Amino acid sequence: MDTPVIYADLNLSRTSRLENSSRSFPPQDICQGPSCHQLALKLGCAVILLLVLSVIGLSVSVVVLIQKSSIEKCIVDIQENRTETTERSPLVECPPDWHSLHNKCLGVFHSTSKSWNDSRSDCSEKESSLLLIQDQEELVSLWGLIQGLQKNDIHLFWIGLHYTLPEENWKWINGSVFNSDILKITGTPEENKCVVISKQKMVSETCDGENKWICQKELKPVK
Numbered sequence: 001m002d003t004p005v006i007y008a009d010l011n012l013s014r015t016s017r018l019e020n021s022s023r024s025f026p027p028q029d030i031c032q033g034p035s036c037h038q039l040a041l042k043l044g045c046a047v048i049l050l051l052v053l054s055v056i057g058l059s060v061s062v063v064v065l066i067q068k069s070s071i072e073k074c075i076v077d078i079q080e081n082r083t084e085t086t087e088r089s090p091l092v093e094c095p096p097d098w099h100s101l102h103n104k105c106l107g108v109f110h111s112t113s114k115s116w117n118d119s120r121s122d123c124s125e126k127e128s129s130l131l132l133i134q135d136q137e138e139l140v141s142l143w144g145l146i147q148g149l150q151k152n153d154i155h156l157f158w159i160g161l162h163y164t165l166p167e168e169n170w171k172w173i174n175g176s177v178f179n180s181d182i183l184k185i186t187g188t189p190e191e192n193k194c195v196v197i198s199k200q201k202m203v204s205e206t207c208d209g210e211n212k213w214i215c216q217k218e219l220k221p222v223k
């Protein structure tokens, strides 16, 4: 029965020795003197500064993000409004003084003459575009309409077809390339040429020249 007591003594002495050794390096000994406290203060300050900076950085990026998204929204709005104005829903009936032909309303302007560019702008102002022609049949019936309007006083009329660079081909103002299998253009294809219609024909003319012009608006097809 004596042996366990001895063990207990040994254990106690070991723990007390451990306590002594740990007590010989107390934590407050790591920082001694005013220079060490200054260092701790500086470290603290740096941490606070870093926190403040990151808060500022975060709020700045949030503000930038909000502004960016609102700008993007604005751009989308403008784009939507633009497509709205260029792709207006088709008319149910033609405006006064416009003529209905197939699924279009045609504005035939023959009291003044303008360059191709100015004619194109005039159609835009009237919320329409220069005339686009689908095929020979449309051209023939178009000419019938013009003759009916003007009797013997025949003019040349600008339509929405011009020679474009650098593609070097005839192009409709809706962006489609002219198909010479369907319609023919009399005259040379070259820079600064635009197309007029004259007596059931399409003729190449200098864009700067002044002619009458025809605008079109889409008419809603009757179901």
Ligand SMILES: *[C@@H]1O[C@H](CO)[C@@H](O)[C@H](O)[C@H]1NC(C)=O
Binding pocket: 074, 077, 078, 081
């Ligand atoms: C787009 O049009 C709508 C109504 O048609 C209008 O409320 C909005 O302010 C317009 N947006 C822009 C950017 O013009």
Ligand SMILES: *[C@@H]1O[C@H](CO)[C@@H](O)[C@H](O)[C@H]1NC(C)=O
Binding pocket: 117, 207, 208
């Ligand atoms: C027509 O207008 C376009 C720009 O809208 C311009 O680049 C071109 O030079 C003009 N052409 C003529 C013949 O005025």
Ligand SMILES: *[C@@H]1O[C@H](CO)[C@@H](O)[C@H](O)[C@H]1NC(C)=O
Binding pocket: 132, 133, 134, 172, 174, 175, 176
């Ligand atoms: C553009 O107009 C031409 C002539 O009417 C037509 O053949 C072509 O299909 C049109 N293109 C588009 C994209 O509407």
